Amino acid sequence: MNSIIQYQLYLRIENDGVFILSNKQIYDYQFEYNRIICDSQILYQIKDIIYYYMSVLENVRYIKIQKIGEGAYGIIYKAQDVQTQEIVALKKFKLSDYEGVPSCALREISILKQLNHPNIIKLISQIIINKKLHLVMNYYDKDLTEYLKFYHEEFHLKNIIYKILLAVEFIHSRKIIHRDLQPNNILVKNNEPVIIDFGLSRVFSPNLTPGVTQLWYRAPELLQNCHSYDYAIDMWSLGCIILEIALNKPLFMGQSEIHQLLLIKNLIDGDEWFKQNSQFAKFNNLFIDLINKLLQIDPTKRITSKQAIQHPFFQDQFAFIYNNE
Amino acid sequence: QQYSQYYHQEFQQSLINENVYLGNCLLHQKISQSLRAKMIDWMIEVLGNYSETTSDATFFRSVSIMDYYLQKSITSYSDNHLHLIGITSMFIATKIEDIYHIPLSDFVTRVSHNKYTASKIKAMEQSILETLNFEITFPTTLDFLHNIFYQCFSLNDNPNIQNILE
Numbered sequence: 001m002n003s004i005i006q007y008q009l010y011l012r013i014e015n016d017g018v019f020i021l022s023n024k025q026i027y028d029y030q031f032e033y034n035r036i037i038c039d040s041q042i043l044y045q046i047k048d049i050i051y052y053y054m055s056v057l058e059n060v061r062y063i064k065i066q067k068i069g070e071g072a073y074g075i076i077y078k079a080q081d082v083q084t085q086e087i088v089a090l091k092k093f094k095l096s097d098y099e100g101v102p103s104c105a106l107r108e109i110s111i112l113k114q115l116n117h118p119n120i121i122k123l124i125s126q127i128i129i130n131k132k133l134h135l136v137m138n139y140y141d142k143d144l145t146e147y148l149k150f151y152h153e154e155f156h157l158k159n160i161i162y163k164i165l166l167a168v169e170f171i172h173s174r175k176i177i178h179r180d181l182q183p184n185n186i187l188v189k190n191n192e193p194v195i196i197d198f199g200l201s202r203v204f205s206p207n208l209t210p211g212v213t214q215l216w217y218r219a220p221e222l223l224q225n226c227h228s229y230d231y232a233i234d235m236w237s238l239g240c241i242i243l244e245i246a247l248n249k250p251l252f253m254g255q256s257e258i259h260q261l262l263l264i265k266n267l268i269d270g271d272e273w274f275k276q277n278s279q280f281a282k283f284n285n286l287f288i289d290l291i292n293k294l295l296q297i298d299p300t301k302r303i304t305s306k307q308a309i310q311h312p313f314f315q316d317q318f319a320f321i322y323n324n325e
Numbered sequence: 326q327q328y329s330q331y332y333h334q335e336f337q338q339s340l341i342n343e344n345v346y347l348g349n350c351l352l353h354q355k356i357s358q359s360l361r362a363k364m365i366d367w368m369i370e371v372l373g374n375y376s377e378t379t380s381d382a383t384f385f386r387s388v389s390i391m392d393y394y395l396q397k398s399i400t401s402y403s404d405n406h407l408h409l410i411g412i413t414s415m416f417i418a419t420k421i422e423d424i425y426h427i428p429l430s431d432f433v434t435r436v437s438h439n440k441y442t443a444s445k446i447k448a449m450e451q452s453i454l455e456t457l458n459f460e461i462t463f464p465t466t467l468d469f470l471h472n473i474f475y476q477c478f479s480l481n482d483n484p485n486i487q488n489i490l491e
Contacts, residue, residue: 207424
């Protein structure tokens with residue numbers, strides 16, 4: 001206890017008046033603290049004592065450590081849970097003055113509440129503080145793009161593909177379309193993938209906006225402005241992602257919607273398109289068959305997530321992405 | 326079309342699992358049955374004015390959210406609160422279901438005729454979302470109707486996916 005008091009005094013000298021806190025001040029203080037922790041070694045050392053005081057005060061459970069991402073919806077922070085010392089991700093939504101809780105936040109939370117699966121991000125809780133909505137989720141440090149930069153065994157790659165398919169099948173069976181599948185939205189920890197970011201996803205309905213999914217992973221029917229697509233758009237994105245895992249680079253890198261369509265058209269020409277391309281020569285036949293079924297231009301001919309799981313590529317234990325000969 | 330067919334079968338299971346019973350929603354409330362019925366009629370009228378941007382699903386979702394809130398809420402509301410709850414339920418439902426949702430300013434001026442301010446509706450929205458713990462995508466009556474329709478006629482509700490193979 002003695003040492004704590006000493007530190008407390010010290011802190012008072014460092015940041016005058018910090019520990020006489022009302023609830024409002026705590027939040028101002030957090031930003032201050034985040035900035036200081038980067039450059040002051042001393043403050044870093046007494047971090048635990050600050051946490052102790054924070055936890056004594058009510059309403060403070062998470063302390064922001066650093067900003068990890070920003071989007072149209074809001075900001076994502078890495079944060080620490082004061083009570084359990086766990087590292088979590090905090091997703092803060094900008095609540096606009098005119099519309100209350102944004103619709104993407106509403107959809108994301110209500111959909112995440114329904115989904116309970118090991119390969120889908122878990123929503124720990126949601127809190128509203130100072131009219132700002134915070135989602136608390138598990139923290140993962142690597143996404144699929146970063147993961148693929150290092151060498152990995154084919155066994156792991158195949159496992160990741162299979163787990164992603166399982167998660168997507170689970171999402172679809174709840175009548176939900178993810179609509180934003182891309183490698184940045186798949187996080188990897190210990191070779192286990194986790195799907196995140198349900199901000200664009202929604203429950204299936206007959207009339208939908210075509211402007212979804214990142215351009216490189218957008219299905220051809222979306223590029224053609226179709227308003228009544230279905231789950232097949234997720235399967236197209238998956239096809240692109242799976243080939244990206246195998247080739248280690250994005251498949252279609254279009255700069256505009258027209259360019260993207262052209263790239264797709266150039267690659268997929270006729271039923272035997274993969275045989276003409278030397279890029280695919282090293283792949284296993286079963287793998288090529290799976291890709292071919294996923295990357296069908298006609299959405300009605302694309303296989304469903306359930307059929308994809310039962311594909312012989314996953315049944316055969318010794319079928320890997322590349323040919324071993 | 327095999328795609329929708331397969332998902333319809335899968336969806337039946339989640340219909341059963343996630344069903345929320347709303348029959349006794351007025352049990353703890355001082356709201357009369359007839360007023361709730363009137364409220365629902367009025368909802369049809371309001372949402373009918375926005376028929377280009379809203380769908381049927383919006384209406385059914387609004388009713389379900391209102392009922393679920395009345396069932397779960399601890400505070401008991403009387404007749405004059407129902408108006409605000411109804412407006413806010415529509416506001417939440419339109420945000421979930423529609424591509425372009427009805428703006429809040431419309432709810433203030435055109436729907437409630439300035440009886441409730443924007444901040445009041447937003448406060449109610451937070452109260453509803455916190456009470457329901459954000460569980461607002463449970464299946465509505467419309468989903469069950471679609472399901473029965475599919476069972477009887479084996480039709481799916483989305484017949485017009487264009488064939489873009491040319």
